[in-house]
Amino acid sequence: MTRVVAQGTFDLLHPGHVHYLRDAEAMGDELHVIVARSVNVTHKEPPVVPDEQRRDMVGALKPVDEAHLGHPEDIFVPIEHIEPDVIALGYDQHHDTDQLRHALAERGIDCEIRRASPLDADEEYLLSTGRIIDRVIDERA
Template structure:
């Protein structure tokens, strides 16, 4: 049985997330998803939706066998429990595939890293675009 791991912030869920998770699932028999902890997101703005709610949303997807929150200190820590065969990265995730495989190997993991270069094309297939649309429509100072 091939265990696949996908990771992400998954803020403001949109069809692009669904596309990514379906693509990730196609690489194996089981799909585990790590939802990024709020405290570990440093490469972009903090999520709108709290981590616990994002976890519940991802857990509800039928293609996801198990969703977990990531570690608050070491991104590799949850891999000890999951032990993935394949780690799938989305087209917009900032990890360098080769560097990630090297870091995994140094920690004793044998997972193959695959990047999905394809992305769903739609007007609001991006959390950033959703936020921009809301701000345009409702203004920055309104609740």
């Protein structure tokens, strides 16, 4: 059995998230998703939706076998617990694969790293939380 881990913030779910998780699901037999805690989101605006609610929403999606909250201090703790064969990164996630491989090796975690494909969508698709928020502000403010 091939166990896959996907991870992300998953704030305001959108078609890009679903595409990523479907791609990740296709990489193995069991998909675990680690939902980042708000305190660990430093590369973009903090999430609007609370941690547990984001985890529950992701866990309710068909491709996901189990959703986990990330660790508040050490992002590798859930990965060590899950013991994945594959880590599936989103096509546009900010992670440097070489640095990630090095960090995993230092922790004794032996798994493959793959990137999901981009979602080919027209301009009307809202593929980021920021674009969803901007649309809400434009149309409701």
